[in-house]
Amino acid sequence: MSEDGERGDNGRVPRKQAAPRRKLLMSEILEQATQLFAERGYDGTTLQDVADAVGLSRPNLYNYVRSKEELLVAMVEATSQEAASSLRAMRQRADLDPTQKLRALVRELVLQRANNPAQFRTLDRSEQALPSDIAERHLDSRRAVLREITGVLDEGIVAGLFRPLDSRVTALSIIGMCNWVAWWFHPAPAHPAEPVAEQIAADAVAMVVQVDKRRPSAPTPLGAVALLQQDLDYLARLLRVED
């Protein structure tokens, strides 16, 4: 690949290499750092430990991460900030109604947690070790996720598609369902995350959807007549039981 030709004489990977390769190595660095933080704690881990685990020289690692703090920043970016920005993008899609949006948001959040469970939990555990500016970014992203989900619930309630519920409490419950995946789901080829994400998304929709209004499948006189037919059958059955 062309970026190999750009390698300097000192053997360092230049900063301007192709984005996909950089992203891949960065994700490996984060994964190893997460593992080390979990085993030895944040304070008990050095950048040299991270370089050794990834199999990079320390000067080489410096091309990606210059301090332990930067590792935390990268974790915040990869977990809470990425979640917030992809949820924001989905919420703005004009082609989806609130039900479809909620399903998409939950699916996305579950997949993010299922694919990086250790990172999410390590970040959660290190919250008190985060420098205040990074903690602020992390909190901002968490608030953004809450805002997007609360917003979709409010849209659905106004449209009469969702029950008139307390959207904040329900949004926090939905976030809890998604985040908890990091505690119990172990990604493996035999256990793909997609079916789990699909079911949790369907459960979240079922939780909020308006069913009291007994809408027929089609809002037409024929649809209403179909409802009448069902209910007459039901009445007849009840009267037969009473006889």
Added chain:
Amino acid sequence: MSEDGERGDNGRVPRKQAAPRRKLLMSEILEQATQLFAERGYDGTTLQDVADAVGLSRPNLYNYVRSKEELLVAMVEATSQEAASSLRAMRQRADLDPTQKLRALVRELVLQRANNPAQFRTLDRSEQALPSDIAERHLDSRRAVLREITGVLDEGIVAGLFRPLDSRVTALSIIGMCNWVAWWFHPAPAHPAEPVAEQIAADAVAMVVQVDKRRPSAPTPLGAVALLQQDLDYLARLLRVED
């Protein structure tokens, strides 16, 4: 109170004092220990720190807790074991149907998390510091909670009251909704936990309940006639729109 008269000359509180008072002081000890573990870490906290925070002499504290490990055991008992045993008791109640049971289980779990959020999170963060026998007890209790909730979902599905869902994934989602309360709820006189517990319980029931069958509120001919009346109103509205 009579137990004051039993105080020994050395000023120690005797082990056989009345249970409510012992329980109250034990809960204060756990609360202070939780705070200290959160601030200084498990390793950075001594029993003397705990005694100082509670305002007990160290020999007096020894009547309640003999080691830091015992504090972890008490936390496991107060969080995961208490949750497991109260859920087990509710699940066995013959006077409740699966819907009522699910509502009661979720309500109970939310209240436990809402009333001891710091303790639950500290325990979660200290999981890797738990000695293996205590970790085993903790895991057993978590499994028991999962078993009770999965069991109620299975009962409801068999009875035709709940949708035919993957009861394990949905039970884990419900546990996530409840546990996450420890991350966002801050108990205060102005923010009582009960309304939050009620809403999360109602949300959990809504998530699983079977609605396709359009059951009337009462399975009587009058209930069926009420459904018919709704259908006629709906048909009339549709026809007016078409005119």
